Amino acid sequence: MQTQRQKGSGSELAAVVAAAGGRHRTATEFVEAALKAAILEGRLPGGTALRQEELAEAFGVSRMPVREALRQLEAQALIDFVPHKGAVVTEISAEDAADNYAIRRALEPAALALSIPALGPEDFGRARDLIAEMDTDPDPGSLGELNRRFHMALYSRAGRAKLLALTEQQLAAADRYLRFHLAAKGREHLSQDEHRALLAAAEARDVAAAVAVLHAHLDRAAATIAEFFRTRGG
Amino acid sequence: MQTQRQKGSGSELAAVVAAAGGRHRTATEFVEAALKAAILEGRLPGGTALRQEELAEAFGVSRMPVREALRQLEAQALIDFVPHKGAVVTEISAEDAADNYAIRRALEPAALALSIPALGPEDFGRARDLIAEMDTDPDPGSLGELNRRFHMALYSRAGRAKLLALTEQQLAAADRYLRFHLAAKGREHLSQDEHRALLAAAEARDVAAAVAVLHAHLDRAAATIAEFFRTRGG
DNA sequence: TACCATGAGATTGGATCCAATCAACACCTG
DNA sequence: CAGGTGTTGATTGGATCCAATCTCATGGTA
Numbered sequence: 001m002q003t004q005r006q007k008g009s010g011s012e013l014a015a016v017v018a019a020a021g022g023r024h025r026t027a028t029e030f031v032e033a034a035l036k037a038a039i040l041e042g043r044l045p046g047g048t049a050l051r052q053e054e055l056a057e058a059f060g061v062s063r064m065p066v067r068e069a070l071r072q073l074e075a076q077a078l079i080d081f082v083p084h085k086g087a088v089v090t091e092i093s094a095e096d097a098a099d100n101y102a103i104r105r106a107l108e109p110a111a112l113a114l115s116i117p118a119l120g121p122e123d124f125g126r127a128r129d130l131i132a133e134m135d136t137d138p139d140p141g142s143l144g145e146l147n148r149r150f151h152m153a154l155y156s157r158a159g160r161a162k163l164l165a166l167t168e169q170q171l172a173a174a175d176r177y178l179r180f181h182l183a184a185k186g187r188e189h190l191s192q193d194e195h196r197a198l199l200a201a202a203e204a205r206d207v208a209a210a211v212a213v214l215h216a217h218l219d220r221a222a223a224t225i226a227e228f229f230r231t232r233g234g
Numbered sequence: 235m236q237t238q239r240q241k242g243s244g245s246e247l248a249a250v251v252a253a254a255g256g257r258h259r260t261a262t263e264f265v266e267a268a269l270k271a272a273i274l275e276g277r278l279p280g281g282t283a284l285r286q287e288e289l290a291e292a293f294g295v296s297r298m299p300v301r302e303a304l305r306q307l308e309a310q311a312l313i314d315f316v317p318h319k320g321a322v323v324t325e326i327s328a329e330d331a332a333d334n335y336a337i338r339r340a341l342e343p344a345a346l347a348l349s350i351p352a353l354g355p356e357d358f359g360r361a362r363d364l365i366a367e368m369d370t371d372p373d374p375g376s377l378g379e380l381n382r383r384f385h386m387a388l389y390s391r392a393g394r395a396k397l398l399a400l401t402e403q404q405l406a407a408a409d410r411y412l413r414f415h416l417a418a419k420g421r422e423h424l425s426q427d428e429h430r431a432l433l434a435a436a437e438a439r440d441v442a443a444a445v446a447v448l449h450a451h452l453d454r455a456a457a458t459i460a461e462f463f464r465t466r467g468g
Numbered sequence: 469t470a471c472c473a474t475g476a477g478a479t480t481g482g483a484t485c486c487a488a489t490c491a492a493c494a495c496c497t498g
Numbered sequence: 499c500a501g502g503t504g505t506t507g508a509t510t511g512g513a514t515c516c517a518a519t520c521t522c523a524t525g526g527t528a
Contacts, residue, residue: 026511028305052480062513064298067481068305071262075309077396084479084520099396102344106397110340162311162333163340166400260481286510296483301511318490318509 013058016043027061032069034059039078039089040172041141042179046091050079076169094229097177100170101222107167108218109211111155116207118157127153127199134190140182143190144175150195154202178221181228191217247292250277261295266303268293273312273323274406275375276413280325284313310403328463331411334404335456341401342452343445345389350441352391361387361433368424374416377424378409384429388436412455415462425451 020034035055038044050070056063070087073079079087090096130150134143148171158164182190194217201210254268269289272278284304290297304321307313313321324330364384368377382405392398416424428451435444 028511051478053478063480064512064514068302068511071302071305072309075306081480083481086479096396099394102348102394102397103341103400106340106344107337110336114336160333160336162330163336166337262481285508287508297510298482298484302481315510317511320509 012043013054017058017060019043027059027065028068031055031059031061031065032072035069035073036076036078039073040175041144042176044089046089048089049082049086050089051086092176092180094226097225097229098222100174100177101218101225104167104170104174105215105218105222107163107170108151108155109214111158111160111163111167112202112210112214113207114158114160114163115155116157116202116205116210118159119154119202120157123153123156124199124203127202131192131195131199134192134195141179143182144178147178147190148172148175154198177225181225185224185228191220194220246277247288251292253277261293261299262302265289265293265295265299266306269303269307270310270312273307274409275378276410278323280323282323283316283320284323285320326410326414328460331459331463332456334408334411335452335459338401338404338408339449339452339456341397341404342385342389343448345392345394345397345401346436346444346448347441348392348394348397349389350391350436350439350444352393353388353436354391357387357390358433358437361436365426365429365433368426368429375413377416378412381412381424382406382409388432411459415459419458419462425454428454 016034016038020030020037024030024033035044035050044050052063052066052070055066059066070079070081074081074087077090079089082088127150130146130153134146134150137143137146148168151171152164152168155164155167194213198210198213198217201213250268250272254264254271258264258267269278269284278284286297286300286304289300293300304313304315308315308321311324313323316322361384364380364387368380368384371377371380382402385405386398386402389398389401428447432444432447432451435447
């Protein structure tokens, strides 16, 4: 993939640290959250080598919380531990994107089907607001999060905590791909029409139709990203 | 659930250490693998508090690799970090079991459908052998692993590495429940008939039939375990 | 010139040490 | 005797230190 396995150039790390404003109980959680967000949002692209000492200095902590945070990111398949070279941010490849969509195609319809009967007006309102926000928000960087929140709003009443957590994790991972190809193509690739159709089917409590729309939505997104990787030589 | 949040009684930990024979590159990996196996196999039941110092002594290492291993287990939702109380093995509840089955019901049919066209005679042979082994193996403790390997054999040609990894992880988690209720009920609850029907449908390359059998298989298992929890007051 | 050995530097894995925080228990008081 | 309170011990989170190992550059040699 012709990736330069360079270390993060310092200033990038500073930006990562600065962007991580949330309050966390422990330094480990803080570092983990910041790195996770940076990776998922594409600020730390695949192939970036994260050296512990450098991270420790950038975050103003010792290497220990950094190590524990990296371990957790490893368990989430966001980085690979390469002995004596550092923790390397996992590459995003056409193969990985296809995997991600295969998983989402399995999980999300299940969550949607469980959730639809229990959805209330406030959920539909939230979903509608998020669609509108995606239409108007000028920042392409936040589209991924809005998209994720829209999907999760429709699944939120599934009543299966672990299923939802897993789904959200996969959606977050999808952010990496989405952002990747939104940057190259246009925001029209967000398929707002399909979002609206999905919401309409959910409001009509038509589970079969909603699942069909969701399947088509995910398949189209997968095909688009696959095509993107093909033309780009991924 | 009337769980005693006692610390592992030392001798239990010794058994966990002794059972972990595999060779691993680092102490962290060794500790993680040993604890993970012990939790999934039920040797460390839900609610057990794992204190770092105790683990460190039992494994003959310092607290540091223990801490990193615990962090990774936390990321896998096998333990919860409770400040000043230790890492607590997550409870297995009726709710968790239902979640696990909902996830498997979404993932496994997808993996199966992708895999069936690519399965070869050697895969069918392996699956057949595993069914036979489940019939004859006298050790009820190994039934879970055999069951997992049987299922994975049928999914193995799906060609989606992450989907398979996630599926296997959920199957491993299911071991905890399976072992739990196999101990109380009988091995006939393994549904060997359904296993055979699943294999037959796969050999016939009948994706729809195989998926239907798998759905029924998982639904029946979920119902059985739900009933088990209900009668047992879980 | 190409290739291999050697040594210095860098990086991680692990151990030990220190500080902060919480839980439990004993004690005092109304 | 019940309830609140202070103190002690235990346990974790984090920092610093040490050892092992790999990488990479340098230089020597065929």
